[in-house]
Amino acid sequence: MADIIVVDDISDAGVLVKRILERGGHKVTAFTEEEDALTFVRKNKPDLAILDMKLKKMTGVEVLEEIRKLSPDTKAIMLTGYPTLETAREALRLGASEYCVKPIDKGELEAKVAEVLAG
């Protein structure tokens, strides 16, 4: 099973994602602080990062750019409550594999995570 991190400035949202994915047997670490997440990525090179678009100091897209530098093989799924085509395009251009719009749907999240990890 995969090593996954979740970065969301609201800890509840992160915990929800963590719960859903842990039930699927994944190892999940949730972060609310961008710096902590990036330190973790540098050290552990996780398989997948699930990033909220709106974080405390940076945007999810900026964190994605950092992650690509630190651990190019880490895949990414973006999360957002206020989707726009522009940010979605930008995230996909920077290498995000998928895009999840809140409210998070359990089945949808599981399916997308499985698909991204398989591809």
Add this chain to the structure above:
Amino acid sequence: MSFITQLFRHWTYQVFAPGSLLRAKYNAFKDLLRSDDICLSLIADLEELAYGQDKADQARVVWLCERLSAAVERLVGNLMTMSPTRYMGLPEHFKKIDFYLRMALDRPGGDIAPPYLLSLTEAAGRQELAGGKAANLGRVAVETDLAVPPGYVVNANAFHYFIEAAGLRRPLDRRLRQIVLSRPEDVPRLAGELMEVILGAEVPQGLAAQIQAAADELSRGGRLLAVRSSALAEDSELSFAGQYASELHVRPDDAVESYKRVLAGKYCSRALVYRISHGLSDTETAMSVLILPMIEPKAAGVLYTLDPEGCPLSGEPEAMSLFAVSGLGESLVDGSRTPRRLLLSRRGRPKILEACSGPGPVPLSEASLADLREAGLKLETLFGRPQDVEWAVDAEDRLFILQSRQFHMDAPRHEARSVPRAEVLASGLIRASGGVAAGTVRHLRTVGELTSFPPGAVAVTSTLPPILAQFAGRLAAVVAETGSRASHLASVARENGIPVLVGPGGFQSLPEGAEVTVDADAGAVYAGRVEELLPPPSVEGERVADPRFARILPLTAKLSLTDPEAPEFSPEGCKSLHDMVRFCHEKGVAEMFSLVGKGGRGLASSRKLRTELPLVLYLLDLEDGLFDSGRSRSEVLPEDIKSQPMWAFWWGLADRSVGWGDLVHVDWEELDRVSAGIFSKNSRLLASYAIISADYLHCMIRFGYHFSVLDSVCGHEANGNYIQFRFKGGGGSLEQRLLRLEFLTGVLTRLGFECSTRGDMLDAKYARKPENDTQKRLAALGYLTAVTRLMDMGLKDREQVEGLVDQHLRRIERGRA
């Protein structure tokens, strides 16, 4: 209106102005029904394209999706107006699906970065930028010693840049989305307009200057130019042979205009139809243009390096086929001159195996023939497959290669469909979902019978109820007396490749248990299994969707919410726009159904119906439900009723054969409970109510110990019509009450209602039928409401019930007095 304002209005009205709330709910419901109809039509249109029953430009797919999304948003808004708090997650989930759909439709626009011109050498192998023709010719120039004229390619990025800079995308898409291949008569007009859009636009200055410079360079020494199409998908897997325009003898000062004319050729009727029928988008087939100097040839023509017809006379199995004319080769390609055709040996010494058609001497020297044969073999080696080569030989006997592309064998001929000899049981029916399937006829009268259906049945039904969708896996085909392609069921059927036909007479012409073949494409049903029509077993039952729809269909047309009783039947359970449509329709009807609480709250401004019948009925006219004569009086007479469904219902209710007696029919249970006789029998708390408009009726009838709720739209639009009838309670024992339900179910089922019972409650539905049929059922319900009011008390056994069903059906069939 913002959500908060709406909610505020809801509460305010509930407390202060109940009549206004009803009105707003009713208007929202009417709009909901209209939106529902629009949504289902759009879904049907999308599915026809996705499953290849019709073909259209990608611009139409995008446009249909955008319209569908807007219609569903409106539908969601209608339901939220009807009940601002009950479906809180709905708008949010709509936004989510809408966003995923926009992502799925989001195609990268073409790249508009320079450089815009490439030399032929630079174009070598770069099909995605220079188009097939130029990329291939570039490879010939770079990788062989064969002579190719010098040339430039105005590449695909230049095309995108031109479209973008001149602002042509929208005017082009606006016309492209109107093209549907099943309406070929519209294509020439739209093609003309599309070409006009290109021809009327200005090539950006910088680009025009570069084209001019290239033209000047190539025309040095006074030569004229050839300006040829080299579209992105041209000469690849698809040939596009002869679809696009080329111009010869172009003067260098006309080069820029000629470039535009070749671009415009992309939108001529035949090129549009060819492109769309092969499922390519406008952007995918961006037009590159090849500019070459004209060669004044002694002879020119075409060479097929491997002619599949072989060489019958000499007995050699393989040969090259050479077509030659003296002078320019264009007259050959466009068919205006008959060439000499020679067959050349592919192996051993070069020789003419056969000189086939055409008059006059061969316009080529022996050396040129040897050159051509040699060139053909080299090109075949270079591209790894047989080639179709355009060539020219000039006055000095030098051979030039002008074009080399994959040689396409003839496409397999489509056999004309023979008319089967089988007996025709039904014909002239309308296709709601295409395909052919065979199976055993099963008449479906109640939904409950579905569970006992054997797999592979041909269901014959009176309508197309959405619930059939749940049993899609068991159905071979469906023949319905009424219904349309714009129904949920037809949609699911198209997805599952189940043929569905609609038209009257199914029950009579298709006998129960008979083996039949349903040919939805021909609108006919034949007796027995007609093997010649049936698809080969491997593809039976599965319809492959166009891959371009792979991401779009799950978000639009796919229907997974089929069971309103299931826990997933919720806003969160909606995975597609179709799910949302299904959800909103179901809940909208339910909201309307619960319009009147049992206390009759919200009916303060209603007026009493004056009648000799011993019942108390209040009417609330929402809009045009009463004639002017009845509007001013405080009591309304039956003849004041203008509302179509109310009048029909009343007609049945007031049937003289009923025998009413003189008991005033009020809610005795309520009377017992609240007052033990203190309340007046005319109290509004205990009476029956009807909310009416010109084509709407919501009626709550309280007779003695039972009550029934009737909700109906009855107007000109068959698709919007429905009757929903609920019957509950009674003064008799439970057994007697159930016997009465059995009686009602027996009669209603035979009148075409779908019935289901839970406890002592009956739900009956009748939907999407013409006005006249709906009216007859409403009158029947009126009649039944009257005759059943005290029936339970007198019921003893099933035999008696069966007798009553027949007796009352005869009465209803005879026509109401």
